[in-house]
Amino acid sequence: MNWTAEKTTVNSWNEWDPLKHVIVGLATDCHIPPAEPALDAKVPEDSDMRGQWGKRPQEMIDRGNELLDNFALQLQKRGIRVDRPTPTDFSLPATTPDFHTDSQFGCMPPRDVLLTVGSEILEATMSYRCRWFEYLCYRPLMQQYFNEDPNFRHEAAPKPRLTDADYRADYLSEKIGIEKRLEWTADKFFVTTEEEPLFDAADVLRMGKDLVVQHGFTTNLKGIEWLRRHFPDHRVHAVNFPGDPYPIHIDATFTPVRPGLILNNPNRRLPDDQREFFHRNGWEIVDAAQPAHNSPPPLCYSSTWLSMNVLVLDPKTVCVEKSEVYQAEQFDKLGIEVVEVELRDAYAFGGGLHCCTADVYRESSFEDYFPKG
Numbered sequence: 001m002n003w004t005a006e007k008t009t010v011n012s013w014n015e016w017d018p019l020k021h022v023i024v025g026l027a028t029d030c031h032i033p034p035a036e037p038a039l040d041a042k043v044p045e046d047s048d049m050r051g052q053w054g055k056r057p058q059e060m061i062d063r064g065n066e067l068l069d070n071f072a073l074q075l076q077k078r079g080i081r082v083d084r085p086t087p088t089d090f091s092l093p094a095t096t097p098d099f100h101t102d103s104q105f106g107c108m109p110p111r112d113v114l115l116t117v118g119s120e121i122l123e124a125t126m127s128y129r130c131r132w133f134e135y136l137c138y139r140p141l142m143q144q145y146f147n148e149d150p151n152f153r154h155e156a157a158p159k160p161r162l163t164d165a166d167y168r169a170d171y172l173s174e175k176i177g178i179e180k181r182l183e184w185t186a187d188k189f190f191v192t193t194e195e196e197p198l199f200d201a202a203d204v205l206r207m208g209k210d211l212v213v214q215h216g217f218t219t220n221l222k223g224i225e226w227l228r229r230h231f232p233d234h235r236v237h238a239v240n241f242p243g244d245p246y247p248i249h250i251d252a253t254f255t256p257v258r259p260g261l262i263l264n265n266p267n268r269r270l271p272d273d274q275r276e277f278f279h280r281n282g283w284e285i286v287d288a289a290q291p292a293h294n295s296p297p298p299l300c301y302s303s304t305w306l307s308m309n310v311l312v313l314d315p316k317t318v319c320v321e322k323s324e325v326y327q328a329e330q331f332d333k334l335g336i337e338v339v340e341v342e343l344r345d346a347y348a349f350g351g352g353l354h355c356c357t358a359d360v361y362r363e364s365s366f367e368d369y370f371p372k373g
């Protein structure tokens with residue numbers, strides 16, 4: 001099938017129905033951004049990234065792009081249309097009347113920025129200053145989809161001001177310690193305040209009529225309330241995972257695989273009172289397998305739990321990173337076919353297989369998978 005001649009249709013209601021059209025990110029020009037409040041709160045205290053910023057080494061970028069290109073090709077060979085972003089110059093500062101930061105970030109993880117719900121693609125507010133302009137990398141695609149699909153709804157959440165009032169000064173300390181961090185995140189005392197609505201798209205899971213949203217560093221309660229008002233036909237659920245000292249993005253913590261089945265990071269279990277909703281609707285929440293690695297690759301923000309950051313191609317087929325043998329084995333036992341994808345050397349640019357993609361089209365419709373509400 002010649003997809004280039006095919007007209008675009010934007011449509012995706014969940015994380016599992018058959019994937020037909022997707023955006024895959026690029027490592028091109030990716031920068032380690034300078035210090036800023038929300039970013040500092042996420043970089044682990046012992047990370048090799050503390051205190052350095054600037055463009056990432058070109059040979060690492062080239063290797064990252066090689067893996068991302070191969071992944072795109074693998075998807076295309078399965079008949080999935082793949083589009084790529086248009087990187088802007090990330091060495092440029094981001095300056096608004098409210099803030100200034102000396103460089104930007106990159107466009108490897110479209111999942112963080114773009115939330116596809118039905119025929120809508122919503123640009124998230126984002127919560128890092130270095131990512132304020134990241135939506136620009138996707139505008140050429142958004143324009144194309146707008147021209148080609150008469151039903152496509154291109155939306156953008158209100159751009160946040162991101163002044164210091166958005167961030168808790170408590171998190172500026174260099175040495176907080178894991179124990180204190182766990183106490184704070186269990187108390188839902190996160191780095192972002194409730195000054196204005198903030199959310200990253202990767203904190204949202206789409207499950208038909210239900211949107212499950214992680215309250216953490218990158219998404220605040222006002223952001224969740226904004227989503228609730230924006231999607232009045234959905235039920236919007238706020239969840240949080242107390243075992244995570246650096247809670248950003250739900251997709252290395254809670255992974256729906258097919259209707260009725262979710263993998264949960266065993267170090268970041270959903271609290272009992274929040275599980276009840278899934279259980280009374282007959283959904284099973286099982287512990288994800290252990291990661292195959294003891295530490296993330298060099299200069300990486302994310303934890304080893306990118307092992308469970310998988311891309312579901314359909315309810316019986318899932319893309320798993322090639323070295324994540326325990327995660328692959330778990331899917332095997334669940335009767336789900338594993339497609340191995342090599343991506344570990346691209347993790348540092350912004351995450352795993354779920355992060356580096358954003359849905360455009362899944363063969364899906366608006367369904368209620370939780371009829372008991």
Ligand code: DAV
Nearest residue numbers: 249252302303351355
């Ligand atoms: O476990 O570091 C990574 C999620 C990236 N989107 C973690 C979360």
